[in-house]
Every structure is written in C-alpha cells, then in structure tokens.
Amino acid sequence: MLAEKISFSRVEEDSLGQKTIMNNAYYGIHSLRAKENFTVSGYKLHPELIKALAIVKKAAALANMKAGTLEHSKALAIARAADEIINGKWHEYFIGEAIQGGAGTAINMNANEVIANRALEILGYKPGTYDKINPVDDVNYGQSTNDVIPTAIRIAAIRLLQRYVEANLLLARTLREKAEEYKDAIKLGRTHLQDAVPLKIGDELKAWAEAIQRDARRGEMAINLLAEVNLGGTAIGTGLNAHPHYREIVIEELRAASGIPQLRRAANLIDATQNLDVMVEVAGLLRAGAITLTKIANDLRLLASGPMAGLAEIELPPLAAGSSIMAGKVNPIIPEVVNQVCFKVFGNDLTINLAAAAGQLELNVMQPVLAFALFESLGMLSEAINSLALKAVKGMKFRLERCENYVNSALSLVTPLVPYIGYQAATRVAKQALASGKSIIDIVRELKLLPEEQARELLDSRHMLTN
Structure with a gap:
C-alpha cells in the first residue's frame, strides 16, 4: 500500500496568477508578491506598526459584527488573532519591507492574510481555507488600505510618542535632582564662549530641565494631533462599501482596542485621507526636541572638555576607554551619540516633509517612507533621552573648586x-x-x-x- 502523499505547501491565486505558499505560513500570495517586489531597503516593518494594524483589524471586525455585516464566529476569531499579534505573536509573518510602493496596500494585505489564516486555525481550519474566512472579504470588510494604513500609522506613532514623553519627563526630573544637589554652588556663566557673570549651577540645570519639560509638552501636543483618524473613510474618504452603523461605532471600538482615549474621527474624511500636514507638524515638534537635546549635549561636551586643557567644569561618568592609542583617555560618548541621533532626526524631518508634499489628488502614496522616518525618529530619540538621563546626567559631577576659580578670576x-x-x-x-x-x-x-x-x-x- 502506497504511503499517503503529504503536501507541505498550498497554492493561492490572485488576479495575476498563482503562487505556492508553505502550508504553515500565515502570510499569503499578496504578502509573498510584496516580498519579491520590494527589495530596496532591507528595513522591516516596525513592531508598533504591526501591532497597530492588528488593533485596526480587531476594531473593524467587532464594529462589523455589531453592524450585522460579519458573522459572530468570524469576527471573534479575527479579534482573537489580532489580539495575539498585539501581544507580540506572529510578527515573523509580516514579510514585506517598510518602504514600498502602493501606498501600503501590500502591508494591509499582509495583515489581512496573517489574521485570516490564524483565525482559520482558531476555528479549526487549515491556513488558506479562504472560503471560511477570507482576508479581503472578511478581515478587510468595510475598509481600504487608504483608511487602514493612515490610522495604523497614527496609532503606532502615538504609542511611540507616549514613550518619548516619558523619556523627556525622566530627563527633566533627573536634571532637577542634579540641580538640587548643586543648588548653592556657583559657576561662571558664558556668552559668545567668553566670560560672563556668575550663576548658580542649580539654576543652569533647571533651565535645561525647563526646556526638556517643554519637549514633553510638545510630545503631548503631537499625540493630540495624531489622534484624529480617517478610519471609516475607505478609499478616498467617502466611506464607500462601509456600513453606516459600522462607521458610527468603529472609532469607539478603536479606542477600546488601542487603549488610546483621545482617538477621534476626523471632521472631514476626504481631507484626512489626502493631506498629511499634521505629520509635518508632528515632525516639526520632534525637530524642536532634537534641537534642545543637541544644545544640551553640546553644552555637556564643552563643560566636560579637558580634563587638563579644557573647561573641565564637569566630570561625566566614565563608560568606556576613549582611545586605542592614548591611554587613560575618556570621552563624552553619551552626549556624542545623542548628537548623532539628533542629526538623524533632522534628516528624517526632511524625508517626512518631502513625502507629505508628494501627495496627489485624493491620496498620498508616500506614507510608507514617512511612517518609517517618523517611527525611527521617535524610537531613537526616546532611547537617546533615556541614555542621557541615566548614563550621563544622573552620575555627572561638578568640579566645584575649578568652577570657583573661574568665577573668581x-x-x-x-x-x-x-x-x-x-x-x-x-x-x-x-x-x-x-x-x-x-x-x-x-x-x-x-x-x-x-x-x-x-x-x-x-x-x-x-x-x-x-x-
């Protein structure tokens, strides 16, 4: 008797033809085509964007269920699969690059396929059994790439902005604690890099803290700007193919799924679908933060210069050997890396501006690169700010005798x-x-x-x- 032949693959079909997919893969033919087509950057989708896509799909499924346009069993399976992605599972099946053509259509389809195939497993079916749960007809019901991707970008950016705000608050608090430590000590002020009048060390540090506190407030402002989404607008903002009841309740479901209470429907969905000036504004707020950080990092490097032939007013925590030839040398490596992160943010700001300006008529197709630049800036800035707080400011010491000598002379x-x-x-x-x-x-x-x-x-x- 011949052994039963075991198939390790499945065949999927789209309007362009057929593709062979591994049986255990949650992605499908649209995801595979994206992987083959977009090979320019090597950048993966940001984990927060993947989670945000799942949040959108969960909210849409539950809203469609309540609107009566999606069966309960399908909707609950889709929501459960989305929850697993939100909690960090199955991200390896998002196989496309972050920068791609098509306004993010392949990214949206990748999410549809992964969620559909996982939902099929939850209901006891094999991946690819699309007559039971279909990536487009069920997971993407009442949606378009053109409202899913912008909404997901905003949710991901808000989640990253929350970390950015927390990092700024940490740095401001650390600076104030250091200011309290040196509240009565005096140093020489400088203007034009020339001697100026004295001031308290604590007052100088509190001035830095106030500037960083403003950046935290700018982060909160950016969250509010991004909280207006176009989900429910479908292709160009008119809401075609979305049930009226779905459109009424999907934002409420989105708030519940994301845990972001500020989320609200844009007043004009056509405007929100085609115009990205809000992203430019948010990038500008981040640029302002990066400028503040650059100034503080430059001040720290200057004040720590020496230790014998520079200002040498402060001593930063020694973290690594500073030279492969000059023994005993220690460099201000944390302020240096903060400077470099800020330079990258300035470049990303330009990318975001150009991408936002490249929109045409009813849609801006450049959102993938805009999102990549925005997410990179937020992630790098948050880490840089945390490093500056914990690896530089917290442990730095002022050389009080040297400060006093400068003042007196x-x-x-x-x-x-x-x-x-x-x-x-x-x-x-x-x-x-x-x-x-x-x-x-x-x-x-x-x-x-x-x-x-x-x-x-x-x-x-x-x-x-x-x-």
Missing part, C-alpha cells in the same frame, strides 16, 4: 561696578587686570575708584545672583 566681575564707577572706568579696570595679571580688587584699589570694603562687597560673586 573672571574679568566680567567688573559688571556690578558699572553703576558706581561707570562703564568706561570699569572697562579700564578689566583691561588693566588682564594686562597686569592682577586681580580686579587690586586695580580698583590702585586707581582709588571705590572704598575697598564697598568694592569687595560688590565683587562678591554671591551678591551678583538675583534669582
């Missing part, structure tokens, strides 16, 4: 003398002190410009602090 200490002796006389004091190497108080005494006791009081650096 600065020519800018003549500034509080100006109201008493005039700007011209104060300038003469500074120039003579610089030329002779003598202290300012010595020059004031020699020129008999003020009583010594009054001069010493005015030149006490702590009397120069007004905060």
Whole structure:
C-alpha cells in the first residue's frame, strides 16, 4: 500500500496568477508578491506598526459584527488573532519591507492574510481555507488600505510618542535632582564662549530641565494631533462599501482596542485621507526636541572638555576607554551619540516633509517612507533621552573648586561696578587686570575708584545672583 502523499505547501491565486505558499505560513500570495517586489531597503516593518494594524483589524471586525455585516464566529476569531499579534505573536509573518510602493496596500494585505489564516486555525481550519474566512472579504470588510494604513500609522506613532514623553519627563526630573544637589554652588556663566557673570549651577540645570519639560509638552501636543483618524473613510474618504452603523461605532471600538482615549474621527474624511500636514507638524515638534537635546549635549561636551586643557567644569561618568592609542583617555560618548541621533532626526524631518508634499489628488502614496522616518525618529530619540538621563546626567559631577576659580578670576566681575564707577572706568579696570595679571580688587584699589570694603562687597560673586 502506497504511503499517503503529504503536501507541505498550498497554492493561492490572485488576479495575476498563482503562487505556492508553505502550508504553515500565515502570510499569503499578496504578502509573498510584496516580498519579491520590494527589495530596496532591507528595513522591516516596525513592531508598533504591526501591532497597530492588528488593533485596526480587531476594531473593524467587532464594529462589523455589531453592524450585522460579519458573522459572530468570524469576527471573534479575527479579534482573537489580532489580539495575539498585539501581544507580540506572529510578527515573523509580516514579510514585506517598510518602504514600498502602493501606498501600503501590500502591508494591509499582509495583515489581512496573517489574521485570516490564524483565525482559520482558531476555528479549526487549515491556513488558506479562504472560503471560511477570507482576508479581503472578511478581515478587510468595510475598509481600504487608504483608511487602514493612515490610522495604523497614527496609532503606532502615538504609542511611540507616549514613550518619548516619558523619556523627556525622566530627563527633566533627573536634571532637577542634579540641580538640587548643586543648588548653592556657583559657576561662571558664558556668552559668545567668553566670560560672563556668575550663576548658580542649580539654576543652569533647571533651565535645561525647563526646556526638556517643554519637549514633553510638545510630545503631548503631537499625540493630540495624531489622534484624529480617517478610519471609516475607505478609499478616498467617502466611506464607500462601509456600513453606516459600522462607521458610527468603529472609532469607539478603536479606542477600546488601542487603549488610546483621545482617538477621534476626523471632521472631514476626504481631507484626512489626502493631506498629511499634521505629520509635518508632528515632525516639526520632534525637530524642536532634537534641537534642545543637541544644545544640551553640546553644552555637556564643552563643560566636560579637558580634563587638563579644557573647561573641565564637569566630570561625566566614565563608560568606556576613549582611545586605542592614548591611554587613560575618556570621552563624552553619551552626549556624542545623542548628537548623532539628533542629526538623524533632522534628516528624517526632511524625508517626512518631502513625502507629505508628494501627495496627489485624493491620496498620498508616500506614507510608507514617512511612517518609517517618523517611527525611527521617535524610537531613537526616546532611547537617546533615556541614555542621557541615566548614563550621563544622573552620575555627572561638578568640579566645584575649578568652577570657583573661574568665577573668581573672571574679568566680567567688573559688571556690578558699572553703576558706581561707570562703564568706561570699569572697562579700564578689566583691561588693566588682564594686562597686569592682577586681580580686579587690586586695580580698583590702585586707581582709588571705590572704598575697598564697598568694592569687595560688590565683587562678591554671591551678591551678583538675583534669582
């Protein structure tokens, strides 16, 4: 008796022909074609986008069930399969690249196929049994790539923005804690990289913290901007092929599935389907954050320069050997990597601007690269901010003796003398002190410009602090 032949593959068909798919694969013919067609970048879909796609599909299935357009058993199986993807399973079956043509159609079809085939298994059928649950007719019912992909991008971006906000709050808190540690210590301020008047170390750190706190608020603003979605608009925003009751309740289901209460339906779905100016605005908010980080990272590198021939006011935690030839050298590697992340964000901002500007008529087909750039910026920024907080700011120390020496030797200490002796006389004091190497108080005494006791009081650096 001949052994029964076991098939390890299945054949699927679309309008272009047939493809052979491994039997145990949850993806299908549309996913496989995307894998074959798009081979330009090597970038995988972001895990948060995969989860967001599953959130959209779950919400759509449950809304269709309540609208009476999808059988309960199918809808619940689709929702269960989507939940598994949301929880991190089956991501390996999303086989297309992140950057692709077609406005994300292949990404949407990949999600439809994975969810359909897993739902079939849940109901006791083999993958590919599409007469029971169909990727398009059931999983994609009442939807279009053109409302699924933009909605999923926004949900993924919001989830990443929540981490970005948390990272900024951590850095702001860490800076304030460090400010409290050095609240009474004094350092020399600088403008134009030249000596300026003194300030408290704590005040300088609190200024950085305030700037970072603004970036956290910008992150919250970006979340609110992205919370307006076009799900229910289908192909161009008119809602064609979506049941009216489905369109009424799908956003409510989306809020429940995503855990994002801010989600709301766009006031004009045609506008929301074709225009991506909100993405440009969000990218601008991230750019502002990256500029703040760049400035702080540059300040840290400058203040840590030395340790013998630079400013050397601060000592950053030593994390790695700084040179393969100069023994004992330690570099400010965390501020350096933060700078490089910010440079990447600036480049991604340009990508997002160009992609948003490339829309034509009723749709912008460049959303895959826009989403990739946005997700990359959010992920890298969040990690960079966490690293700056925990690996640099938290453990950094100020060299207080050096800070004090800078304050006491600065020519800018003549500034509080100006109201008493005039700007011209104060300038003469500074120039003579610089030329002779003598202290300012010595020059004031020699020129008999003020009583010594009054001069010493005015030149006490702590009397120069007004905060």
